[in-house]
Amino acid sequence: MSDLGYFSARQIAPSQSLKQLLATGEWSFHQLDGSVIANLKVLWQGSIDPFGLLNFSRPCWKFFWRSKDSQDIFVGLGSLVKLGAADRARLEQLRDFRLFGGLQFPDGQDQEGLWDGFDDSFFILPEVEWTFSEGETFLNLRLSTDGTISEEDLGQRAAVIYRNYIPANLGRTMPSLPPMVRSTNQPSKHGWHQMISQAVDEIKQGLYQKVVLSRFKELQLAHDLDLGTLMTKLAAIEERSYVFAFVEPGGKAFVGRSPERLLAWQGTKVQVDAIAGTRKRFTSLTADLEHGQDLQGSDKDLDEHRFVSDYVEQLLKSFCDDVVQKEREQILRLKHVQHMRSQYLARRRDEVHPLELLSALHPTPAVGGAPREEARQSIANHETFGRGLFAGALGYCAGEAGDFAIGIRSALVENSLVTIFAGAGIVELSTPDAEWQETEIKMNNFLDLFGMTVDQDETSQLH
Numbered sequence: 478m479s480d481l482g483y484f485s486a487r488q489i490a491p492s493q494s495l496k497q498l499l500a501t502g503e504w505s506f507h508q509l510d511g512s513v514i515a516n517l518k519v520l521w522q523g524s525i526d527p528f529g530l531l532n533f534s535r536p537c538w539k540f541f542w543r544s545k546d547s548q549d550i551f552v553g554l555g556s557l558v559k560l561g562a563a564d565r566a567r568l569e570q571l572r573d574f575r576l577f578g579g580l581q582f583p584d585g586q587d588q589e590g591l592w593d594g595f596d597d598s599f600f601i602l603p604e605v606e607w608t609f610s611e612g613e614t615f616l617n618l619r620l621s622t623d624g625t626i627s628e629e630d631l632g633q634r635a636a637v638i639y640r641n642y643i644p645a646n647l648g649r650t651m652p653s654l655p656p657m658v659r660s661t662n663q664p665s666k667h668g669w670h671q672m673i674s675q676a677v678d679e680i681k682q683g684l685y686q687k688v689v690l691s692r693f694k695e696l697q698l699a700h701d702l703d704l705g706t707l708m709t710k711l712a713a714i715e716e717r718s719y720v721f722a723f724v725e726p727g728g729k730a731f732v733g734r735s736p737e738r739l740l741a742w743q744g745t746k747v748q749v750d751a752i753a754g755t756r757k758r759f760t761s762l763t764a765d766l767e768h769g770q771d772l773q774g775s776d777k778d779l780d781e782h783r784f785v786s787d788y789v790e791q792l793l794k795s796f797c798d799d800v801v802q803k804e805r806e807q808i809l810r811l812k813h814v815q816h817m818r819s820q821y822l823a824r825r826r827d828e829v830h831p832l833e834l835l836s837a838l839h840p841t842p843a844v845g846g847a848p849r850e851e852a853r854q855s856i857a858n859h860e861t862f863g864r865g866l867f868a869g870a871l872g873y874c875a876g877e878a879g880d881f882a883i884g885i886r887s888a889l890v891e892n893s894l895v896t897i898f899a900g901a902g903i904v905e906l907s908t909p910d911a912e913w914q915e916t917e918i919k920m921n922n923f924l925d926l927f928g929m930t931v932d933q934d935e936t937s938q939l940h
């Protein structure tokens with residue numbers, strides 16, 4: 478294959494035969510309403526490139542997830558069961574499994590159909606799941622039965638799923654991404670200036686106190702990009718952020734590298750981040766530290782930040798006990814920006830379902846504003862596109878454990894088109910130029926990959 482310019486992180490042929498896999502795997506059975514979900518878990522002997530799995534060509538749901546504080550990777554393919562956030566009873570029945578999905582940003586507008594294929598809320602049990610953890614790879618194959626299936630039939634159906642989802646060219650990625658041929662901004666710089674000035678006026682009039690407004694940059698590439706390659710490059714950026722891809726069967730991929738945890742839980746223990754307030758990074762260590770300190774001492778940024786941290790704290794107090802601020806207004810240094818971050822720990826009350834807490838938290842003023850309803854209205858009035866999964870809640874729930882990021886530093890990829898999103902918190906002292914530059918730098922994770930990094934010198938207005 479290398480003569481075609483491909484590289485491969487694994488041998489093409491699996492080292493085990495299908496028969497061996499079926500014989501060594503472990504079956505488990507789980508009730509879902511009147512049917513039974515059968516799961517075959519197999520220890521995979523051989524190396525596989527988890528990024529390459531995203532290049533699987535059959536149209537189906539695909540998920541890639543790496544948390545911000547773990548190297549474990551989960552990849553899901555196909556959809557055996559798809560539920561909405563309100564389908565709590567069935568979500569509970571599936572608590573032994575990891576369901577991938579989340580909630581869109583609730584702005585209620587997508588006239589353009591940008592997000593067609595993604596539901597407002599979705600939680601999906603994939604037919605096939607790969608887990609990569611501490612050097613071990615497990616493959617799970619799942620099927621739904623009426624509960625009376627024979628062992629032989631189970632084996633045969635697992636073999637069909639295996640053949641459907643594990644093609645011979647599994648795990649290959651291309652060495653490079655296509656070049657960019659054209660880029661456009663929506664709104665234009667002029668439109669952005671008007672929008673931010675109007676929002677600042679509305680804040681001065683007392684209509685609301687903070688709103689997060691966003692924009693996108695569309696990159697037209699020379700040809701279709703290879704998702705596995707994009708994710709490999711995104712994951713290689715050195716910072717502790719979530720790395721994710723959510724791909725709908727039509728082929729639209731929502732991908733990102735978000736630093737912000739919306740909610741994670743383990744049993745009743747929950748964790749939430751509040752991030753707001755931004756400066757760029759500097760190559761000089763002294764300048765970098767100085768700008769970090771400046772951020773921590775800036776009234777404008779403290780204001781912007783505390784709308785988020787106060788909201789998170791109050792909300793946690795109404796659903797949880799023992800709410801503790803683990804980190805207060807500390808600097809989080811990422812590759813291109815530094816932020817102010819506060820972190821919370823709490824103990825969820827037994828009667829509160831984690832997804833109830835997730836739905837109540839989302840959207841926080843880190844991506845919405847304050848007060849919440851007025852800010853949501855302002856976003857709907859000013860922005861001309863549906864945010865969809867951008868600024869949404871994305872992650873997985875697996876009964877006792879769950880982890881959701883805010884879907885920022887993200888892009889929607891469809892064939893040769895990459896739409897990169899970024900927003901910025903607007904308060905009374907905000908200026909359109911500085912917020913334009915802030916959103917440019919926030920896009921750098923993606924712009925970098927296409928040789929379009931926003932020049933540090935151009936960004937001097939971002940303090």
Ligand SMILES: C=C(O[C@@H]1C=C(C(=O)O)C=C[C@H]1O)C(=O)O
Nearest residue numbers: 752754755843885899900901902
């Ligand atoms: C909205 C975004 O980021 C959010 C807004 C921030 C800010 O205004 O300072 C900082 C971090 C995020 O909570 C984004 O990256 O698109």
